[in-house]
Amino acid sequence: MALDGLKTEIYSFPRRASSFTPVAKGSIYCPDVESDITLNVDGVSFSLHKFPLMKKSLRIRRLVGEELNEGNFTMSSPAVIEFTNFPGGPETFELLIKFCYGINFEMTTLNVANLRCAAEFLEMIDEHGEENIITHTETFLSEIVFRSLDKTVEVLHSCEHVLSMAEEVKLVNRCIDVIASKIYHEQQKLSNRLQAEGNHSIPWNYNSTHLRELQSAILPTPNWNQDEDSTPVPHTINRRVKVDWWAEKLSLLRIDLYQRVFTAMKASGVRAESLAGSLMKYAESSLKHLHGQGNQGASVMMSAPFTTAIRLKTKHHLDINFGHNHKTIQQHEQRNVLETIISLLPTENNLFPISFLLSLLRDAIALDTTVACQLDLERRIGLQLERVTANDLLIPTLPSDTDDAMYDVDLVQRVLVNYLQQDENFKNEHNFSLNSDSDENGISLNYQKGIRKVTEVIVQYLAEIAADANLRAAKFAAIAEKLPSHFRAMDDGLYRAIDIFLKAHPYLTDVEKRKVCKLLDCQKLSREACFHAAQNERLPVEMLVKVLYCEQMRIRNALVEDESPHQEGSYNYGGYSLNKISNTGSPRMDTLSRLRQKNKFLKEEVAKLQLRVAELEKENTELKLGEMKTIVASGNSVRFFSSVSRRLGRMNPFSSKHKDAAKQRDHCLPPPRQRRHSVS
The missing domain is CATH 1.20.58 (Methane Monooxygenase Hydroxylase; Chain G, domain 1)
Known part of the structure; x- marks a missing residue:
């Protein structure tokens, strides 16, 4: 399948015209001459002639010779040769037959990889035949494919079906190196051009080729974090030109090939911003079905590697029914894609929008990825937590237990801890005071502004999750305890969240209520909140x-x-504050x-x-x-009254006298008589 917007290159062989015309597969290829060899290629039979095939293919000549030596057939009976797992399948084999018979056919970016691998499989080299098919495919690759970035991507995409053979002929590595080199050089070309011209605007009369060159180097993300060696790209270019055309082409690759291309681009010196944009585009395309946008992205990814996925499964998984296990295999592939994307995230901070990281985190939880992947995403989100909203943090929990809370509170707590730890390190590194209103570089103000924003968002988040009846008081209080109190100007929002929580949990014990309410600072409540x-x-x-x-x-x-007194020229007389020099006392009396x-x-x-x-x-x-x-x-009255009497005795200032009098009365009383009891 050709990539969108690409023109398929046609390579015609300079060979003589032939009277041979191909017919349907499974019958005699040339009706004029009786066939003397039959080749079965992945279940499809071809009735052909030995001489044109043996002239071009060393492998077929060797197989025919082995059959003759073993005496499996005579000259009067046709030979039968079988090929299984033929590179490119019967369609590619039919093109090679045309080449052997001298029939012209079209070589395109869609079939050149299959032809190159099939020719290697049949050993169609120049030493065995002049101007053999391998020479023609290599000429097509070097003169047409490797001169264009999008054509190289298309050929690499077609290598997915013949990956092992393409690796053997070094076709995959060559395509990857060309892609990485072209993207880097196009970025450098644009940077040098802008630096030389000093013009930060694009003329509207640029042709499409010039725009395509500009598109290849412009940052595909809204923000551009400049390095010392990078040249700034004008903001007007970002607004007017689609910036991710090559990233869109790379998104069609399978995840293993994309990972190798990404690594090669990074090693070549492609900017981190461009790498981030390409990764975002690939994640959007390959994980589109997880976000309810259809299965188009999944079909591209799952069509080719479906059988490979089965081989990757363990013996335990293969014992499961195939039809029932189809969904499990698909989830395994999705999990593999997501974990690879997370592992490729650049280490630079603030490259990705917070919404993209949160989307990856939701998918990671849904697909049950490794703990390391989820913790890495939580750390990245914590580094820019001031950019999130309360709705962004409402990540639902997995439906594993009906008693679980509706939202993943533990995750938000870990993200908040990461943010506070980062801010603590930042504060210690810059050694500034939280009470200072400003400093030379504005670091303290930016720090306080960010942490106040995070505090407001977490308070709003608490109000959102407070109505969940399955949310435990300990988890609710654990998040609220993390909020720094000195950055909360007012506690009205926190009081509202606590009130909602108490209303949704009417059966809390007094201990749990006190644990939740102790987080409130009554002095930071407004008059309306205090009244309520x-x-x-x-x-x-x-x-x-x-x-x-x-x-x-x-x-x-x-x-x-x-x-x-509020006025400087007043004095107090008889409990009233009067003006010294005012002759008209009516306004002052009204104030009093x-x-x-x-x-x-x-x-x-x-x-x-x-x-x-x-x-x-x-x-x-x-x-x-x-x-x-x-x-x-309950039967503990004696113990209760004794304890009450002891407490009252401690509170009574005359307790010692009463104790002495009681002791004297006890001594004066005669001892009780011991009576005998008889049963009559």
Whole structure:
């Protein structure tokens, strides 16, 4: 199958025209002369003549000679030779027959690899025949194929069906070297041209060939991280030109061939940004079916290596029913592709969009890749966590257990730990203070901005997962504990997440509630959040007391600020602040009147809060009494009352006197009489 947009090159042999005309396979190839040899190629029979075949193929001559020596056939009976797993199949063998009979045929980029491998298999070399087929294929490769990048990719793609023989004739290595070299030199050519011209815009009258040369070297990703040796590519080029034409061609290769091409490009000096763009394009094409976009990408990948996948399976897998195991084989191939893509990711940071890394991580979890692959992706995501949103982190868990949480919370916790560890190393490396507002290079401000963004995203994430009834309090609290409190200006978002969690988990114990709520800083709650929390019955009593205390302190501070003098030229007389030089006192008196009303209102609020605290303390006392009654009812009354008496004794300042009096009464009482009991 030809690649899109390519013109198939035709190579005609300069041979004489022949009266021989091919007919259907399985019958006599030339009707004028009786055939004297039959060749069975992968189940297809060809009735031919020994002389034209033996003249071009050393292998066929040797096989015919062996048959004659063994006496398996006479000159009157035709010889029969069988070929299994013939390179290129019966179609390629028929083209070689045409060559042997002197019939012209078309050599294209689609069949040249098969012809080269089949000719090697039949030993059709120049020493055995002048201008043999191997010479013609090598001429076609050097003069037509290797001069074009896309034609070389097409030939490499066709080598997938005859890979072992193509490796033997060094065709695969030659194609890979040509691809890597051409991509590198085209990048260098564009960089040198832009540096020489000094022009950062592309004229609209450029022809398609010039644009194609520009496309081969431009970064296929939106951001360009410049190195010292690289020449900047203008942003206008990025906007106007499609930048990944060669990456799209490489995406048709099988994963093992693409891996070798990628390694060769990296060794040749192709920019990391271009490598990243090519890898993204290949992942998009080969894993397209995993994202619900159809099976077109899967068909390209699975058509050729399907039987190879069966051989790669272990004996245990081969014992499984073939029809039932088809899905398992396909998942094995997908897993192999994904693990290879992850292993090829460049080590440079911030090359890939965060959405691409998250997509790979979701696929890695779905396909159950190795732990090393998943941890590598988590580390890369953690390096740029400030770019994610809360929805990006909602990665569902595998449906292995109905009691599991809806989303993979452990994964997000590991990513957050990676980010915080990276920031800790960054802070120690640059040795800056978190309290500084700015520094010379703006490093501290950028650091604080990034970690505040991450904190906001994690708080939003907690609010999203809080409604999951299967989410455990320990996991919820574990993520919230990782958030640095000094970077949270307000805790309203965290309070909202905790409130949603408590509402979705009404059967939490008091210990679990306190563990979740202790993460809140009541002093960072807004007035509206405090008002809501003071009336929230889902919060534990200790938390309500803290909220009311913080609100009471806030009101008291507001009263002190309102009663303190604010103007420089005023003095206090009789509890009122008056202006020294003002002759008109009405505006000042209006201000004092408003302050009195505000103070009165604040005092009423304080009284309400104190009443609420008293009610909560009363409820707490009733709860403790209820627990005591439960203990008494369970048969532990003696132990309970003794413990209560001991506690009351410690609280009573006159406990020592009561103890002495009790001892004296015990000494005064006569000892109890021991009576005999009889059973009548």
